Amino acid sequence: MxxxxxxxxxxxxxxxxxxxxxxxxxxxxxxxxxxxxxxxxxxxxxxxxxxxxxxxxxxxxxxxxxxxxxxxxxxxxxxxxxxxxxxxxxxxxxxxxxxxxxxxxxxxxxxxxxxxxxxxxxxxxxxxxxxxxxxxxxxxxxxxxxxxxxxxxxxxxxxxxxxxxxxxxxADPPPAGPVAALPGRPGALKAGCVGRLPGRGTDVVLGLAARLPALDFHLVGGTGQDRAPREHRAHGANVHFHDHRPPSRPDPYHRAFDIALAPYQPPAGDATGAASPVTLFAYMAHGKAIVASDLPALREVLADGVDCLLRPPDDVAAWADAVGRLAADPAARAALGAAAHRHVMEHHxxxxxxxxxxxxxxxxx
CATH class of the missing domain: 3.40.50.2000 (Glycogen Phosphorylase B;)
Structure with missing residues (x-):
């Protein structure tokens, strides 16, 4: 056709x-x-x-x-x-x-x-x-x-x-390839997100970095103009910003994360968060343990405790508890990531x- x-x-x-x-x-x-x-x-x-x-x-x-x-x-x-x-x-x-x-x-x-x-x-x-x-x-x-x-x-x-x-x-099945050599402390777990986060989503990640100093946090994406206000708000040495990567080249970063973060925020006046973000499916395809915003639109794909952990979009304390639990439990990370991978490859x-x-x-x- x-x-x-x-x-x-x-x-x-x-x-x-x-x-x-x-x-x-x-x-x-x-x-x-x-x-x-x-x-x-x-x-x-x-x-x-x-x-x-x-x-x-x-x-x-x-x-x-x-x-x-x-x-x-x-x-x-x-x-x-x-x-x-x-x-x-x-x-x-x-x-x-x-x-x-x-x-x-x-x-x-x-x-x-x-x-x-x-x-x-x-x-x-x-x-x-x-x-x-x-x-x-x-x-x-x-x-x-x-x-x-x-x-x-x-x-x-x-x-x-x-x-x-x-x-x-x-998402497509991820290709084989290298793992990004991320800055940070040897042995520290890496939590990260890819894409242009809205302001409140960035605030969630920066709040996590302050509450979980043993982890390194990586934000990948955005132009220099986008990054400037974010970097100004980042006070910890465990936060790392990375330039935008073309859509053909984010996979090394996905592979490098131990925990993938999807702190999507609902648009003003829209409690459902009606978007279906492409990056979330990329996390699933790479078999990552995901912590995501608990929005009705995301619940159409994700199941809390099965293939992700869902938390209120702007509740940093709840996010810190979820990320901290995954950081302390490699088996839980592996189980969530495997379930997410199976789900996206079979249906999405x-x-x-x-x-x-x-x-x-x-x-x-």
Whole structure:
């Protein structure tokens, strides 16, 4: 099947959204589909496939945003529609750009994927029109919590012929490779997290470092500008910051951690924490003992005491107790990590996800 993936963001990029888009396009290509990604050009001047570590060199077409203020996304959407036939008429339109999917909706069946309930009135208006479009066949959401948010926000979904499908994020089987040579004390256990944490998530890690001085803590990711305020708040010698790594190169850090931390914080006004973070699944794929925020969205994947330990997002004392217990119990770390690895490999690989979101949609090429 010929798939046109329509995206509003830029590649290559440090953003989790763009990492997810590249992984999905790669998984579609693994499944034998011909994929073309329409996206903005990312700030980095790197080979997009090398930067993201894709297995397939699917086509990536950069469609710039016109300098037209609020009309920019609409004009770009029509440019994408005009470009679609040049690569061969697609059998399926898939993506996370409601403007472009709406503009092109009469040319092929449409699948819309979304990972957050957008606050922009303009985006919501475009989504509302898209949900009424006859070509929309499926809406893919990362969590049931997000699906519930969408049903409340868009009553017309109940009347739409489109199917709502909830499919969490995923991870690939980790490749063999080296373990990162992390700074710190020889013999000290290493607890770490990868990615751009929001401020309160960083505060949890820094609070853990202060309460558990026998452990070394590693925060991997973010630009120099991101790191500056974090480093200013770090007072202990057991805290180490590491620069952002391209999505193709975090594995040595995952391998180096004894305990993986996922202190995700719910967005303001959203107690569910509706996201399904890619990095969490990478921890699971590497078989790490995980301590994660106890959010309804994460409970859809994780089970406390089975494949992780869940603690209230901002309760540093509870987090310190959980991390301290794992630090003192190698067998518990191994058991949680093994269960997490089994779970993600059986149910949450990118190829499994690609097959699920495409099942029964599109038209054969």
């Amino acid at each position: 010929r798939i046109a993936y329509l995206h509003h963001g830029g590649v290559p990029s440090v953003r989790a959204d763009e990492v997810h888009v590249m992984r999905m396009c790669d998984a579609f290509a693994d499944a034998g589909h011909e994929v073309t990604l329409y996206a903005l050009r990312g700030a980095a001047r790197a080979d997009v496939h090398a930067y993201h570590g894709t297995r397939n060199r699917f086509a990536v077409r950069a469609v710039p945003m016109p300098s037209a203020g609020a009309l920019g996304p609409l004009l770009r959407a029509w440019r994408i529609r005009e470009e679609l036939p040049r690569g061969g008429a697609p059998d399926l339109l898939y993506g996370r750009d409601p403007y472009a999917l709406l503009a092109a909706s009469g040319t092929a069946p449409v699948v819309y994927e979304t990972h957050a309930l957008r606050r922009s009135r303009a985006v919501r208006a475009a989504e509302r029109l898209l949900f009424r479009a006859p070509g929309l066949t499926r809406v893919v959401l990362a969590t049931e919590a997000l699906a519930d948010d969408y049903r409340r926000a868009f009553p017309e979904l109940a009347r739409s012929a489109a199917e709502l499908v909830t499919v969490p994020d995923c 690989t990118w190829r499994v996800r690609a097959d699920r979101v495409l099942a029964g949609v599109g038209r054969p090429s």
